[in-house]
Amino acid sequence: MSQAHAPRLLVVGANHRSASLSLRDQMFIDDAMVGAFLGGLKAAGLHEALVLSTCDRVEVWASHHDDDLCARLVAEAFAARTGLSPAALSGQLYEWAGPDAVRHVFTVTASLDSLVIGEPHVLGQVKTAHRLARDAGTVGPELETVLQAAYGAAKIVRSETRIGEGPVSIAAAAVQMAREVHGELGRAKGLLVGAGDMGELVAESLLAAGLSWLAVTAPRASRAETLAEALNAHVMPFETLREALAEADIVVCSMGGRTVQLTTDMIGAALKKRRRKPVFLVDAGIPGDIEPAVNRLDGAFLYDLSDLERVALEGRSGREQAARAARTVLDNEINGFLKGRAGRAAVPAIVALRQRFEESREAVLAEAGTDAALATRLLVNRLLHAPTEAMKGAAAEGAEWKAMEKTLKALFRLD
Template sequence: MNLLVAGINHRAAPVEVRERIAFSADAVRPALERLRSDLGLREGVILSTCNRVEVYGAFDGADVRAERVATFLENFHGLSSGTTSPYLYAYQGLDVARHLFRVASALDSMVVGETQILGQVRDAYQIAASHGATGKILNALFQNALKVGKEVQSTTQITSGHTSMAAVAVDFARRIFRDLAGLNVLVVGAGEMGETVLRHLQSERIGRIVIANRSIERARDVASRYSGEAMGIDRLEKTIGESDIVLACAGGDSFLIGVEMVEAALHARRKRPIYFVDIAVPRSIEPAVHELDNAYLYDVDDFEEVVTRNVESRAQEVVRCETIVDHAVRQFGRELHVFAVDPLVSDMAKEFERIRQAELERVLQKLPHLGDADRAEVEALTQRLTGKLLHRPLQNLKHGSLDDDGGDLVRALQKLFEVRE
């Protein structure tokens, strides 16, 4: 039995292609069934995320060519021929394991070290397993992949630190406030980056959102999208006092928020801390605000610095992760080999048993005077003989044939004992 993976990912294919061949949750089951009928795969798993669509398969005998997978994907989604093939990559044998282990470890992700992919691999495997599309080969492959992914996450720093400015900004807020749920957020300006950070904050179930902008119409437009309130920039001073987080993305020639304004706001809120995020260029908040007790101000450079350091730190961890993957691939190779020789071992054992039974019957017919105890002793003798004769060769077959001449050894035994190939 051989292994195959073929698919497209964020590196090879643009999003326009990826979104056209992505599988919805409902489409996976019929697709798994068609993998068997169209491609002749004995086992199959479909991994479909926003960054990749991959078909994993185990097949007997003849080679399953990557082009056939491309055709399958195009046919299934009703696309014209050649839509996917220019972007398709494919691996076979142990390279499949290496690829999947790297995917599960987030080494092949768009953001190296992201943690979502491990769950997506688990889901893809569980869906295939629940539909009976996996067997012992893909079960072993995916279970190993999940193990490798977990090991990489828990023993290296590959997942540590955020790699987007918005995520870092939200993380800083968590270092100041116990829980972001229910916090009041004031957004000064209506820039795109501000909205990105706001979306991150909103996923934390923040409380009141107020959008302050020079153009009240624009403020209303943004506020309507986030169930917030709109106001003019002239009422900033009072609103800062009511806000736990101030997100500035307005820009302009002068600072919109100064030290005195923040001092008054802190006094009004009985010195409870305020977290200022200034992502405007030029900056909207006077830098000296950060010097005030209970006021914490960070600008684009501060966030960029953290992001850069986190990305560098993840890159340094990649070498350690690759070592874990290498080790896991070698181990999986051994498992795969045992799977491969198992039928041969079973056939040889059956053949020896058949010969033992026949010879035992023949001998016992020639020795009718033997009592039950003697007959049992002779039978035990034949069992011991066949057992001992087979034990070492079969052990060597399982372990020794991992060497380079392993394939020759298997073929030689198949020929010598005339057992199936």
């Protein structure tokens, strides 16, 4: 890496590809600790930084004029947190600087560098990291400019591609299918039958997606009560299962007891009481808990784990195809941002050049008066004097002349 230059972006961290889960767990910084962590970096001399800490990655996004110093300060902070030496960490940390760091920030923010491509919560994680850094007083103009541009690019990727569409897990597939049956879940009631792990996972996803009400029932009342407390749900006595089925818009069964728990007759009777209002059923038991013939009932939509896995696989395939289009869109946004930034970087020099030319023009006019030929000859000579001397010196030394000659021809279109 280069040493001293104008402040620019730097990323130092570890993710699911570079480091083990155990190391990332050691590096993880929860929201309550972010302020102290950033305060330590600020005290060490790094005044513009944020920390992005998720299950996939722990990274510092910073701006500094010295890449090597910035990387060392961040590595030392991570080493102090993990109790490891910076040397022990070095093989599992990556560093990106300048345009490469900008590309990384854009890619992460657009959720194209995650374990699950296209997950919308990644953008929220970045915005939370931004807010915490702002609260800690470590967001400056460099970070702010890059982040705002990354947010805009992520929005364009979402609007112009299908990167966020399609479920990628069994639980997400269950949520999607439930929405296809009932629309938004805010008015739906759910029933979890049994206390199996997969049923709990599906129930959690349904609640996170907006399910308004959930009851839990199981043969062992104590197990149902424990699970209901964890899910912030209601408890229904197992003896009232038939009555509970009639009230439920969504039923998740996760008993796995090698016997059918919900029969065609039971679901048929529930549908009759519901006046054929549809019911979505998830058979999360291994082996299955719901009689397959339930799917032949009008108004019953039954999905077992194989069905949901198939939907999830289709979602993953769709996202992989969309990811290619998303990367093309994102590349255009990144290149546009970098070109715009490079153009803005030239503005101070252009302003200074114009000012020097204007000063020379005024001096020549004062000296030449109304003699236009003399004025123009003097102006050309004065404007070319300093560049001519610099070019002669560079040509004499040899090393820089070829690059200077190429730049000169490009600037004045001498070819």
